[in-house]
Amino acid sequence: MTRTLSRRRGAALSAALLSATLVLSACGGGSTSDDTGTTAAATRTVTAGNGTIEVPADPQRIVTIGNTTLPLIDMGGKPVGVTEVGASELGLIPQEQKATFEAATPLGSSGDQVDMEKLAGLKPDLILAQLPDSEFEQISRQLESIAPTVFWGLDVEWKALADGLSQAGNVTTGLSAQKAQFQEKVATIQKTYAALIADTRFVNVDRWESSDPGTFSIADFGCVEIAQGDLGMDFPRAAEGADPLGWTSLPFEQIAKLSEYDVITYPVDAAGRPKEPFAPVVATNTWKALPAVTSGRALGVFCPGNNSYGPVLQYLDSLGAALATLPAKG
Known part of the structure; x- marks a missing residue:
């Protein structure tokens, strides 16, 4: 499943903190006039990691930097400039989302490599950024x-x-629809598989392109966080304050x-095939001999991402379909 190490660490604490700081309020109640009599667009204020910022009420030329690009596009936003x-x-x-991305002006490979002159030339009215604090x-x-x-x-x-991106970028309609779908899918899985979940x-096991040969991990970050936190499924997870379990490479032995x-859940692609980095695991005789594997209780689950609702909705669909294949307990 998608490996999102640093962005997932401390997520529970951050969610609590951010829910108290993501504030949206009207600023001035509408249009204002400057000393020349020119009418200025209405603005609002949002509060995020860099404080309280006054932003356009209806931004038209948004630039996205770092991890904000795909989530904004997923909610229906159309940035004019993006990083790689x-x-x-x-x-x-x-x-259609890929086409939106490709229509935007590329500004650099990462947040610390942004071409500022090109960015300024786009005349953006709002910049959205998620990247390391140091960058x-x-x-x-x-x-x-x-x-x-x-x-x-x-x-x-x-x-x-x-929530923050939708408020700042004024794409709340797209987010509201996604949230409704998310809540419906979660409720359906919880009701359908209540006894199984209990x-x-x-x-959840995984392996990445960067993994050492002959190793795998018990992963507790990525889409499995949805299964743990929203569905209440019993997956191993790290103790509070400890490094994620998935950071530890385990030998095939x-x-x-x-x-x-x-x-057991493991990562597959959209066609249901074991993802390429994980294929060496399922090829081992030890894997093939596992009781969960021989009894049809090893489930391949597709996780296209876990940083916005669209990919998470696909994960829930895949998980629900996988759970439906489980044989009844003997």
């Missing part, structure tokens, strides 16, 4: 001199980021220990 998104991520989003500190003054800039750090929980020990769990 990896080909693997672009390959997982709908074609934002290097460019914050330049960004703020170009347009109102709203910033979130990487430890912000994905739902809070979606009585089953799950484990420890695959046999997965036999203590009732159901």
Whole structure:
């Protein structure tokens, strides 16, 4: 499943903090006039990681930097400038969203590589950014001199980021529809599989392109956080304040220990095939001999991402379909 290490760490704490700071309020109640008699567009204020920022009520030329790009597009936003998104991520989003991304002006490979002259030339009325604090500190003054800039750090929980982006970017309609779908899908899975969720020990395993040969991980970040936190499924997770379990690489020799769990989930692509980095795990004889595997209780689940509602909705669909294949307990 998608490996999102630093952005997921401390998510629960960040969600609590951000829910208290994401504030949207009317500023002036409408249009205002300056000394020349020119009518200025209405503004609002939003509060995020870099304080309280006055932004256009209906921004028309938004630039997205770092991790804000795909979530904003997912909610229906159309940025005029963007930083780079990896080909693997672009390959997982709908074609119309990919077209929106490709229509925007590329501004650099990452937040600390933004072409400021090109950015200024776009004449943005709002800049949205999520990147490491250290990178934002290097460019914050330049960004703020170009347009109102709203910033979130990487430890912000994905739902809070979606709320903040929708408020600042005025794409609340798209978010409201996605939230309704999310709540409906969660409620359906909880109702349909209430007994299974209550009585089953799950484990989520993963492996990434960067993993050392012959290793895998018990992953507790990524889409499995939705299963844990929103659905209430019993997956292993790190103790409060400890590093995520998924940061620890385990040798293939420890695959046999997965036999203590009732159901195993593992990453597959949109076609249901084990994701390429994980394929060496399912090829081992130890994996093939696991009770969960031999009894049809090893479930491949598709996770296109877990940083906005659109990909999470796809994950819930895949998880629900996978749970439906489980044989009845003997």
